[in-house]
Amino acid sequence: xxxxxxxxxxxxxxLLILKxxxxxxxxxxxxxxxxxxxxxxxxxxxxxxLYPALHRLERxxxxxxxxxxxxxxxxxxxxxxxxxxxxxxxxxxxxxRRLTTVVGLVLDSR
Amino acid sequence: MFSDVFHRLRALLRRTTVEREMAEELQFHIDxxxxxxxxxxxxDAQARRSTxxxxxxxxxxxxxxxxxxxxxxxxxLLRDVGYAFRTFRRLPGFAAMALLLLALGIGxxxxxxxxxxxxxxRPLAYPEPDRLVTLHGFTEGFGESWxxxxxxxLDIQRESRTLTMAAWREGGGTISAPGDPEYVDGxxxxxxxxAVLRLRMSQGRPFLRDDDRPGASPVAIVSDSLSxxxxxxxxxxxxxxxxxxxxxxxxxxxxxxxxxxxxxLEVITPLGENTEPRMRNREARFLHTVARLSPGAELSEAQxxxxxxxxxxxxxxxxxxxxxxxxxxxxxxxxxxxxxxTLWLLLAAVALxxxxxxxxxxxxxxxRGVSRERELATRVSLGASRARVVRQCLTESGVLGLxxxxxxxxxxxxxxxxxxxxxxxxxPRAAEIQLDWRVLLAALALSLASGLAFGLAPAMRVPMGRxxxxxxxxxxxxxxxxxxxxxxxxxxxLALAVVLLVSAGMLARxxxxxxxxxxxxxxxxxxxxxxxxxxxxxxxxxxxxxxWQDVLDRARRVPGVESAALTDIVxxxxxxxxxxxxxxxxxxxxxxxxxxxxxxxxPDYLKVxxxxxxxxxxxxxxxxxxxxxxxxxxxxxxxxxFGRRDVVGRQLWVPTMGAPVRIVGVVGHVRHWGLxxxxxxxxxxxMYYSFAQVPPSLLxxxxxxxxxAVRTNRVPLDIVEALRxxxxxxxxDQALYDVRTMEQLVSGSVARQRFLALLFSIFGVVALxxxxxxxxxxxxxxxxxxxxEFGVRMALGATPRDVTRLVLRxxxxxxxxxxxxxxxxxxxxxxxLLTLVDGMRAVEVSTVTTTTAILVIAALIASYVxxxxxxxxxxMTALRQE
Numbered sequence: 001x002x003x004x005x006x007x008x009x010x011x012x013x014x015l016l017i018l019k020x021x022x023x024x025x026x027x028x029x030x031x032x033x034x035x036x037x038x039x040x041x042x043x044x045x046x047x048x049x050l051y052p053a054l055h056r057l058e059r060x061x062x063x064x065x066x067x068x069x070x071x072x073x074x075x076x077x078x079x080x081x082x083x084x085x086x087x088x089x090x091x092x093x094x095x096x097r098r099l100t101t102v103v104g105l106v107l108d109s110r
Numbered sequence: 111m112f113s114d115v116f117h118r119l120r121a122l123l124r125r126t127t128v129e130r131e132m133a134e135e136l137q138f139h140i141d142x143x144x145x146x147x148x149x150x151x152x153x154d155a156q157a158r159r160s161t162x163x164x165x166x167x168x169x170x171x172x173x174x175x176x177x178x179x180x181x182x183x184x185x186x187l188l189r190d191v192g193y194a195f196r197t198f199r200r201l202p203g204f205a206a207m208a209l210l211l212l213a214l215g216i217g218x219x220x221x222x223x224x225x226x227x228x229x230x231x232r233p234l235a236y237p238e239p240d241r242l243v244t245l246h247g248f249t250e251g252f253g254e255s256w257x258x259x260x261x262x263x264l265d266i267q268r269e270s271r272t273l274t275m276a277a278w279r280e281g282g283g284t285i286s287a288p289g290d291p292e293y294v295d296g297x298x299x300x301x302x303x304x305a306v307l308r309l310r311m312s313q314g315r316p317f318l319r320d321d322d323r324p325g326a327s328p329v330a331i332v333s334d335s336l337s338x339x340x341x342x343x344x345x346x347x348x349x350x351x352x353x354x355x356x357x358x359x360x361x362x363x364x365x366x367x368x369x370x371x372x373x374x375l376e377v378i379t380p381l382g383e384n385t386e387p388r389m390r391n392r393e394a395r396f397l398h399t400v401a402r403l404s405p406g407a408e409l410s411e412a413q414x415x416x417x418x419x420x421x422x423x424x425x426x427x428x429x430x431x432x433x434x435x436x437x438x439x440x441x442x443x444x445x446x447x448x449x450x451x452t453l454w455l456l457l458a459a460v461a462l463x464x465x466x467x468x469x470x471x472x473x474x475x476x477x478r479g480v481s482r483e484r485e486l487a488t489r490v491s492l493g494a495s496r497a498r499v500v501r502q503c504l505t506e507s508g509v510l511g512l513x514x515x516x517x518x519x520x521x522x523x524x525x526x527x528x529x530x531x532x533x534x535x536x537x538p539r540a541a542e543i544q545l546d547w548r549v550l551l552a553a554l555a556l557s558l559a560s561g562l563a564f565g566l567a568p569a570m571r572v573p574m575g576r577x578x579x580x581x582x583x584x585x586x587x588x589x590x591x592x593x594x595x596x597x598x599x600x601x602x603x604l605a606l607a608v609v610l611l612v613s614a615g616m617l618a619r620x621x622x623x624x625x626x627x628x629x630x631x632x633x634x635x636x637x638x639x640x641x642x643x644x645x646x647x648x649x650x651x652x653x654x655x656x657x658w659q660d661v662l663d664r665a666r667r668v669p670g671v672e673s674a675a676l677t678d679i680v681x682x683x684x685x686x687x688x689x690x691x692x693x694x695x696x697x698x699x700x701x702x703x704x705x706x707x708x709x710x711x712x713p714d715y716l717k718v719x720x721x722x723x724x725x726x727x728x729x730x731x732x733x734x735x736x737x738x739x740x741x742x743x744x745x746x747x748x749x750x751x752f753g754r755r756d757v758v759g760r761q762l763w764v765p766t767m768g769a770p771v772r773i774v775g776v777v778g779h780v781r782h783w784g785l786x787x788x789x790x791x792x793x794x795x796x797m798y799y800s801f802a803q804v805p806p807s808l809l810x811x812x813x814x815x816x817x818x819a820v821r822t823n824r825v826p827l828d829i830v831e832a833l834r835x836x837x838x839x840x841x842x843d844q845a846l847y848d849v850r851t852m853e854q855l856v857s858g859s860v861a862r863q864r865f866l867a868l869l870f871s872i873f874g875v876v877a878l879x880x881x882x883x884x885x886x887x888x889x890x891x892x893x894x895x896x897x898x899e900f901g902v903r904m905a906l907g908a909t910p911r912d913v914t915r916l917v918l919r920x921x922x923x924x925x926x927x928x929x930x931x932x933x934x935x936x937x938x939x940x941x942x943l944l945t946l947v948d949g950m951r952a953v954e955v956s957t958v959t960t961t962t963a964i965l966v967i968a969a970l971i972a973s974y975v976x977x978x979x980x981x982x983x984x985x986m987t988a989l990r991q992e
Binding site for chain 1: 170174
């Protein structure tokens with residue numbers, strides 16, 4: 001199973017997390033569900049690996065956490081973007097686009 | 111950045127909360143996922159299994175999250191530290207021994223470093239102290255000398271663009287009002303002094319240019335303590351009258367508390383008010399100078415400028431300034447003097463002791479490390495990385511080192527004052543000596559470093575390739591390589607101990623030699639003291655002479671006094687008067703004439719001091735102002751100048767005495783510069799001239815130099831009170847100060863050597879003891895590892911004696927190598943001592959062999975106990991042991 005997983009390049013998971021919570025605060029499970037829905041079976045992210053990333057982003061101050069009540073009436077930790085996180089999301093999205101374009105160009109060239 | 115620190119701190123400080131929240135967060139996710147799978151139709155067990163697959167191992171994820179929080183290494187560290195403390199509590203004997211060694215080693219090193227830091231390293235307590243310099247005169251023949259004459263000072267002060275200068279001189283005297291008469295230390299200063307030092311007055315104002323000139327109305331600055339004792343403190347002193355040396359001064363300022371130049375002082379008066387003839391004499395170089403580099407000026411520019419000014423002065427005043435240069439030196443250097451070499455020497459000795467202590471702790475740890483090899487091997491085989499296990503070992507020794515360091519700092523804090531008090535004579539800047547953050551930081555760094563250093567050897571032995579072997583217990587290879595390391599430790603300890611012991615031996619021998627030297631006088635039952643004449647007696651020259659005669663007469667009447675004399679310089683006490691002389695009328699050019707120490711004395715001086723008369727006669731009552739100027743010389747001068755002793759009747763040209771003078775007698779040489787220092791001093795020739803022949807114009811100046819010396823027929827200190835009382839004189843305000851017996855002065859002249867010898871003996875004995883403990887510990891450990899081997903040997907027919915001999919031979923090999931290396935190293939230590947300690951004798955073979963023999967015997971005794979224990983091994987028990 002590990003072998004079939006598409007390894008995410010360094011920083012990509014961070015970018016996906018930032019994008020996922022850009023609209024509204026989400027808790028960890030919701031983030032993982034949403035990533036799964038959008039990417040379908042292509043991205044096999046082990047759900048647990050989300051959490052080290054979340055805690056790292058929180059430490060960096062790009063996201064902040066707040067305890068709230070989930071739809072099934074349980075205490076859950078909701079993550080939302082900080083201003084710094086929002087800026088990072090913009091920068092990193094641009095960088096990612098440029099990178100993939102360049103990599104695509106090189107791969108397509110004859 | 112802020113967020114990062116905040117989250118790490120929170121993770122660290124509120125660990126349980128953070129941990130609980132993480133568990134709750136992860137559990138929430140898992141529950142939701144199970145729920146989701148069940149909604150897809152899986153039964154409970156299937157849902158749980160799928161969740162576990164999709165989520166990953168909970169423990170692993172938790173660890174990763176902890177890592178992500180960035181305090182993983184700290185977590186580990188705290189856990190290791192806790193583990194280390196638990197280990198030490200399980201081994202109280204080991205821990206106590208190691209901590210004691212470290213506390214003593216680090217404590218002693220910290221004391222020495224504190225003193226060095228306060229005295230040598232910490233800047234002086236003035237603003238921008240590194241820009242303060244002092245000026246030194248310089249001649250080709252005699253090197254540097256500290257003094258400057260007043261006319262030279264004024265010229266340099268006026269002409270220099272790179273320096274703002276001030277000067278001061280001794281100016282102690284008697285206060286007669288307000289309050290009781292008392293002799294106090296004082297200084298005469300030029301007006302700029304406080305500005306140059308950039309000190310603010312505590313009250314009032316500093317001197318102005320207008321105060322600092324002949325004929326100005328007398329003003330004074332008093333110390334903070336005098337202001338409090340005599341005027342009630344605060345601003346109360348300002349404007350008050352102070353009668354000092356019979357002159358009524360108006361107090362204009364109070365110096366900042368603790369202010370001192372080269373010692374404590376109470377009264378400060380303007381230098382320029384002084385109208386003594388020598389204030390106009392370019393050859394009277396009695397002023398101390400201090401100068402501040404002007405903004406932007408460098409020391410090298412100041413040196414260049416001083417050289418130009420000195421050349422100009424030499425050209426203009428060839429008689430007094432010919433051949434004289436001028437140099438600026440940092441003030442700190444001057445304040446501290448030559449104390450530095452002694453302090454560094456002690457620090458080196460103390461560092462050796464610390465090194466021995468560290469080696470001891472290292473061998474203790476290593477012995478433990480070997481018996482722990484299995485534990486560590488187990489940890490490695492269970493998946494701990496080698497780096498992790500090494501880190502754990504280093505944490506343990508680091509904890510040991512730091513704990514020892516903290517104890518050491520406590521030891522240092524407790525012993526600092528006693529050490530300073532115990533120091534012979536006055537340690538410069540003694541009041542400033544204290545532990546500061548720099549020392550604390552250095553001590554902690556030192557203890558951590560030594561902790562890591564002695565933990566390194568055991569840590570590097572963490573098994574890796576040999577895990578299997580270690581686990582199976584076939585520990586032969588391990589023991590063999592650790593035996594080599596243990597031997598290296600013992601050899602190092604013994605070598606260091608030899609160095610310390612031989613140094614102590616050399617110092618002790620030097621001390622014995624010095625003490626047996628003939629000081630050139632009979633110091634038994636002689637009392638000396640400086641005398642401050644009554645200010646009212648300082649009138650015309652005949653009045654001053656009469657006052658001195660009165661002092662002598664009064665002293666002779668004190669019960670117990672056999673004879674009494676006056677002198678301007680007392681042997682082995684501070685103070686000197688060096689004069690150039692010649693044996694022909696043609697004086698050599700300035701700076702090249704021979705120099706002699708000239709003492710002005712009264713006729714009984716020879717009898718009081720017990721100096722032997724070699725030829726001719728000593729000065730007597732007939733040598734006065736009206737008769738021919740005469741001198742008595744010592745045999746050193748006679749041999750130096752004439753090449754023979756019998757020179758009575760010859761003439762000597764001494765410019766300061768209005769040359770020529772007739773030699774009427776030859777006496778023995780007195781070790782004026784101390785038992786230790788005299789042989790190396792620049793000025794060894796000595797001459798005596800009659801106090802009655804001092805020119806009347808100089809009598810007033812001489813009044814501030816004169817001391818009385820009396821020979822007693824009882825313990826000299828017993829008559830001090832009677833002498834003090836009887837010498838108060840008719841006006842009841844004459845004071846004695848600097849009271850010393852000649853024996854105190856003689857013994858004080860080798861005080862530094864005695865102090866060093868004492869400390870080195872202590873260090874040497876401690877080193878010897880530590881080395882023996884080391885030898886004992888290592889051998890006890892090594893033989894316990896070889897019990898099985900001994901069992902086999904004895905089963906095969908070896909006698910207990912054979913086994914004892916086997917062990918002793920092994921230890922003798924280590925001891926011999928250690929002692930040999932140490933003996934070789936003493937050659938270096940000897941060279942260092944020879945250059946740093948006055949009167950030091952070269953390393954003698956007998957000293958080295960005696961001390962080395964003591965060490966070898968002590969070490970053999972220490973190894974005898976483990977050896978006999980080994981010989982009592984019961985063959986059968988030993989073989990069954992494993």
